[in-house]
Amino acid sequence: MSSRRHFFDNRAAKWDESRTVDQAHLERLLLPFAYELGRAREVLDVGTGTGVLVSILVGLAPEARVVGLDLSSEMLAQARFKHPTVSLVQGDVHALPFEPCSFDFSLCCACFPHFEDKSKALEGIYRTLRPGGWLLILHTASRATINAVHTRAGGPVARDLLPSTKETVALLAQAGFEEIGVEEEGDRYLAWGRKNEATEARG
Ligand SMILES: C[S@@+](CC[C@H](N)C(=O)[O-])C[C@H]1O[C@@H](n2cnc3c(N)ncnc32)[C@H](O)[C@@H]1O
Structure with missing residues (x-):
């Protein structure tokens, strides 16, 4: 079993107590x-963990089927308890178990630093987007704060760090994304990209 999976499995039962999430x-x-979320038919929450983002997504994307994917079966067990009707899949972002062009919107909330091979992860996410x-x-804290938390x-x-803006832009572009943006402020880290609308359905 991967050591990261073990790390999150071990923390799953107490995760919601320890991670104070400001839902607002x-x-x-x-x-x-x-x-865009409101128009989505399929939304993928990568690294869904205990499903912190799921209830917000269900509200913002009422027409969509929300799918949560996570490496840790224990985190998913917590998510399943809170969201029994949501589709939750155990899997690795580096080998996404979905057909190309399956999703209209994919999110990585507080999990991107943990992806060992960020290029491969982004390529997979790109492939499975329509x-x-x-x-x-997205992260609800600055890059410096996130990186310090992981190091601590x-x-x-310990070495699961958010890349710099320049590196993130390059990674997104390399995976094929367009309309790329990164926003780093005191209480947030956001990075986004879009798959070209004219891309052939092969992914
Ligand atoms: C810090 S938690 C964030 C969970 C949730 N998104 C949140 O905001 O509370 C990171 C999550 O990413 C998952 N994760 C780490 N590496 C992963 C991978 N390679 N594939 C899928 N999920 C992964 C972990 O199991 C963990 O549940």
Whole structure:
């Protein structure tokens, strides 16, 4: 079993107690994408964990089927308890178990730093997006804060760092994304990109 999976499995039962999530803050971060989410038919929450983002997504994307994917079966067990009707899939972002062009919107909330091979992860997310689909990477704290938290946590996540703006833009572009943006402020880290609308359905 991967050491990161073990790390998150071990923390799953207490995750919601230990991670104080400001749901209103998360909603604010998603608001600029409310139009796209509102039109989505399939939404993928990568690294869904205990499903922190799921209830917000269900509200913002009422027409969509929301799918949560996570490496950790224990995190998913917590999510399943809270969201029994949502589709939750155990899997690795580096080998996404979905057909090309399956989703209109994919999100990575507080999980991008943990992806060992970010190029491969982004390529997979790109492939499973429909033409015109969006990816949003989001954190409710600055890059410096996130990186410090992981360094302090130590173990398998000690070196799970958010790349600089320049590196993130390059990674997104390399995976094929367009309309790329990165926003770094005191209480947020957002990065987004869109799959070209004219891309052939082969992904
Ligand atoms: C910090 S938690 C965030 C969970 C949730 N999105 C949230 O905002 O509370 C990171 C999550 O990413 C998952 N994760 C880490 N590496 C992954 C991978 N390679 N594929 C899928 N999920 C992964 C972990 O299991 C964990 O549940």
